Amino acid sequence: MKQRLTNEGKQDAETRSEHREEQGLEFQSAEEAIRFDAAQVVVPPELRERVLREVVVEERARLSWWKRWFR
Numbered sequence: 001m002k003q004r005l006t007n008e009g010k011q012d013a014e015t016r017s018e019h020r021e022e023q024g025l026e027f028q029s030a031e032e033a034i035r036f037d038a039a040q041v042v043v044p045p046e047l048r049e050r051v052l053r054e055v056v057v058e059e060r061a062r063l064s065w066w067k068r069w070f071r
Contacts, residue, residue, distance in 0.1 A: 027033040
């Protein structure tokens, strides 16, 4: 089922796009846009720590059983 935008949601989307146009931002690639956006966002410390813990768990899961055995 598709999620439909309410009138408020449509207005918010239009306001955001107008704001971007006023700033005159253009990016050569999607990666540049993502980097720009990431520089603008402050990640809460709790979230950062949780993500780092999950990365460690994933790295351990990728090790073969015998490497985990000798760790």
